[in-house]
Amino acid sequence: PIGQQVMKGAPTDIYALDAQTGEVQWIFHGPTQKHKLQKGDDNIVAMGQRASQNVRGTTLPNPWSAPTIDSSGTVFIGSEEGPFFSLRDENGDGVLEGGNEVSTYDAEACFAGSSSPAIGRQMMAIASIDALYVFKR
Template sequence: QVLIGAPTDVYALDAETGQVQWVFNGPKQTGILQAGDNIELARLQRAENNVRPMTVPNPWSAPTIDGRGTVYIGNQEGPIFSLRDENGDGKVEGPNEVSTYDTGACFSGSSSPAIGDNMMAIAS
């Protein structure tokens, strides 16, 4: 699989043909700040160190795909998503195909979940 992303959508493509296998319509950004940026101390530290006041990252982290084809990907709003097109209809939606865990902190575009035996490590 090859994954591409629109501002809020995630697409899975066939690696050989480029055909869309499925699409997940991701969450819309809820405000001007990313998860974790609304903490006053974080904003003060950024101002004191001449760091831009908002994260403004790519809305998605880099994805990780397990052996069953489940995609794990973090979002700028704080949750990490588990995505799998169980019924093969080309859309990933509903509780059987989408699981989330809210970390409360933004995922940068360069971070990626790491998976192992009964374990996942994330950086947000």
């Protein structure tokens, strides 16, 4: 969920659910969190402890950008680890595998939780923490 505390090594699965029944249509096992910070983030934020006060916990960013779904049901989503994914269960078997169902582009920079792909005529755009990517069909 958005705002969930995600620690290094946390799973990043994506579930597609049937809107009417809530039944799981497919599960995509995303990249495991390898970093405590977002890929491409050179700044380190440290928390200190003051006398008689405990260190406060923090909520780390969602490991995914906000998703966009096109009219064919393809999910477009960026990862905090750097890859941008296009996901679609082409044959409806509940398993995502192969280039027709899972495509990736590694930007080597984080796609932040509030970033969302924008789809236009024959193109799509998404911003990472350091660049704007535009993909053409």
